[in-house]
Amino acid sequence: xxxxxxxxxxxxxxxxxxxxxxxxxxxxxxxxxxxxxxxxxxxxxxxxxxxxxxxxxxxxxxxxxxxxxxxxxxxxxxxxxxxxxxxxxxxxxxxxxxxxxxxxxxxxxxxxxxxxxxxxxxxxxxxxxxxxxxxxxxxxxxxxxxxxxxxxxxxxxxxxxxxxxxxxxxxxxxxxxxxxxxxxxxxxxxxxxxxxxxxxxxxxxxxxxxxxxxxxxxxxxxxxxxxxxxxxxxxxxxxxxxxxxxxxxxxxxxxxxxxxxxxxxxxx
Amino acid sequence: xxxxxxxxxxxxxxxxxxxxxxxxxxxxxxxxxxxxxxxxxxxxxxxxxxxxxxxxxxxxxxxxxxxxxxxxxxxxxxxxxxxxxxxxxxxxxxxxxxxxxxxxxxxxxxxxxxxxxxxxxxxxxxxxxxxxxxxxxxxxxxxxxxxxxxxxxxxxxxxxxxxxxxxxxxxxxxxxxxxxxxxxxxxxxxxxxxxxxxxxxxxxxxxxxxxxxxxxxxxxxxxxxxxxxxxxxxxxxxxxxxxxxxxxxxxxxxxxxxxxxxxxxxxxxxxxxxxxxxxxxxxxxxxxxxxxxxxxxxxxxxxxxxxxxxxxxxxxxxxxxxxxx
Numbered sequence: 001x002x003x004x005x006x007x008x009x010x011x012x013x014x015x016x017x018x019x020x021x022x023x024x025x026x027x028x029x030x031x032x033x034x035x036x037x038x039x040x041x042x043x044x045x046x047x048x049x050x051x052x053x054x055x056x057x058x059x060x061x062x063x064x065x066x067x068x069x070x071x072x073x074x075x076x077x078x079x080x081x082x083x084x085x086x087x088x089x090x091x092x093x094x095x096x097x098x099x100x101x102x103x104x105x106x107x108x109x110x111x112x113x114x115x116x117x118x119x120x121x122x123x124x125x126x127x128x129x130x131x132x133x134x135x136x137x138x139x140x141x142x143x144x145x146x147x148x149x150x151x152x153x154x155x156x157x158x159x160x161x162x163x164x165x166x167x168x169x170x171x172x173x174x175x176x177x178x179x180x181x182x183x184x185x186x187x188x189x190x191x192x193x194x195x196x197x198x199x200x201x202x203x204x205x206x207x208x209x210x211x212x213x214x215x216x217x218x219x220x221x222x223x224x225x226x227x228x229x230x231x232x233x234x235x236x237x238x239x240x241x242x243x244x245x246x247x248x249x250x251x252x253x254x255x256x257x258x259x260x261x262x263x264x265x266x267x268x
Numbered sequence: 269x270x271x272x273x274x275x276x277x278x279x280x281x282x283x284x285x286x287x288x289x290x291x292x293x294x295x296x297x298x299x300x301x302x303x304x305x306x307x308x309x310x311x312x313x314x315x316x317x318x319x320x321x322x323x324x325x326x327x328x329x330x331x332x333x334x335x336x337x338x339x340x341x342x343x344x345x346x347x348x349x350x351x352x353x354x355x356x357x358x359x360x361x362x363x364x365x366x367x368x369x370x371x372x373x374x375x376x377x378x379x380x381x382x383x384x385x386x387x388x389x390x391x392x393x394x395x396x397x398x399x400x401x402x403x404x405x406x407x408x409x410x411x412x413x414x415x416x417x418x419x420x421x422x423x424x425x426x427x428x429x430x431x432x433x434x435x436x437x438x439x440x441x442x443x444x445x446x447x448x449x450x451x452x453x454x455x456x457x458x459x460x461x462x463x464x465x466x467x468x469x470x471x472x473x474x475x476x477x478x479x480x481x482x483x484x485x486x487x488x489x490x491x492x493x494x495x496x497x498x499x500x501x502x503x504x505x506x507x508x509x510x511x512x513x514x515x516x517x518x519x520x521x522x523x524x525x526x527x528x529x530x531x532x533x534x535x536x537x538x539x540x541x542x543x544x545x546x547x548x549x550x551x552x553x554x555x556x557x558x559x560x561x562x563x564x565x566x567x568x569x570x571x572x573x574x575x576x577x578x579x580x581x582x583x584x585x586x587x588x589x590x591x592x593x
Contacts, residue, residue: 195593211590214551242593243500244547246277 016142023138171195186253187241193260194238197231200264215239230263278497278546283313283490287542289481290338297334297471298327300458307449307559308335308423310538315491316446316531317402317422319387319563324427326451330471332383332423339487340480341380341419348390350433354397358407359414372409377401380419380484387424388434395441398422402444419487439522439566446531447556448563450579490541497537498547502592507532507553513585514565520581522566531560550591558582 071077087095104116173196180189198218202209207221215235222228237256240246248256287309294305304320308331311318320328336343346357359375376382377398384398401407405416424445429436442448454462482490507529515523535556536548543552562578571581 191593212587214554214591215549215593216551239545239549240547243498243503243549244277244545245498245500 019142020139186248190241283541286482293338294334297474299462300454304449304451307447310535311446313490313494314534314538319445319448320425320451322451328425328451329385336381337478338481341484343381344376344379345383346376347385348387352390352394354394357397358409361410382422384424388426388437392438395438442563443525443527447559494537494541503548506592509589519568519571520565521568524561524564528564532556535560557586
């Protein structure tokens, strides 16, 4: 790794470590402040000494039943909501919705406010989880680590692979060769002969066909010395005609085609 | 008949003879390093500048000096140091009491072959003095432009950036080098050969006995021959595709420039001519891709931390592009 990059990296790491330290210090100070504000409970023996006992006489008062009955008959003190008689479906839907909202937000014992209670419990843990993930993400980011490394295999490089438009295993060589020769396109014919030879070698597992490999790679892949020498000759001819853009007529094409046929016949 | 058909177009006999002679001359003193020697010759033929990188003691400076010795042209050497000034490289105006005028005194940059030793030991200020010279083959001082004589080739050596007292070269300067050749340690057999050859005679002594192989005029002719070589349009597209991919690859922070594409084509043409062909093949392009591109691209920090090198990424890019056939 270049020296400057290492230095920059170290510098960044130092700065980021400082930031993480400041962040942690903030959290610790906040926790300490909260602890100071919380009242400390006195020891039990001290509590006993400081309690004053109320010795005054308590008068028990009775509930006035008549007054309660009178209040309960008043409309303002009737809290139970009953669906109005002969209500339309819309009114019933609205009434049901209000009831649902009321049940959610109505406090009190389990049952009525249970849903709200569960919701707040869930919200609490959700917020804690978000906080933990957020802090972890922030720390990792401050340290300059690539989080994708955790998800990906190292050393994998994404390069869009372009599939060969001309897969040698899908070409009808005989048909195309005949057409190229009939059209007098001998340059193309030599190319097709070479691709056909590559296909034959691939079919016989003599080479491992890959679109990214060069011709010389295929030459070197041939194990048999004679095959390698002969294929190197064919490669030489193909390269001169195809990459070298040498003009080729019927007279020059025939011996080249013959040498390709001979090679392919030998490797049947 | 086939042989006749293929051999008629371009006469590469002079070039082949010269290349064989340079290979032999350099090979007599430098043990191994065949790729380095071939790329040095290719750089000379392709009219490019070359950066040799390697740890101390792997014959970088010797290779450059030998290369220069093979050509009967003016040679100058600049030792780059941290206190070197641009005027030390380019030249400076000196007051002449005789004429009562300032006269420009040429710096060491005025040479056909300029060896810049330890190039990355000078700061960016001094490096920038080379920009105009390397690209435009001229320098401008005090409002005057001075043309540099053809051929003009900068052969620079440097230690890897991890070494003490080195600076990273500016991207603009790196882009001006046709190839960066990484000079590796010799193998065990090669090291034994070095010892047996050089324990009695220093290579510097052998250097004195060398004679030039090529003249300035011959180099100009060979370069003109190489320029005329055939490059099939699909191969140009292949080169462009490789360069284009470096600009969109997630592993690279900085991709290669169009100048890099041109360098790949020119380098491949030189290698083709050295191989006795007057046309380029995909093998030539693949062979020059790493020396041309590796110093021009910058890895993303993540990939750098993973221990990958630009050469690894370039190799991976090439493997994902279909060879035109």
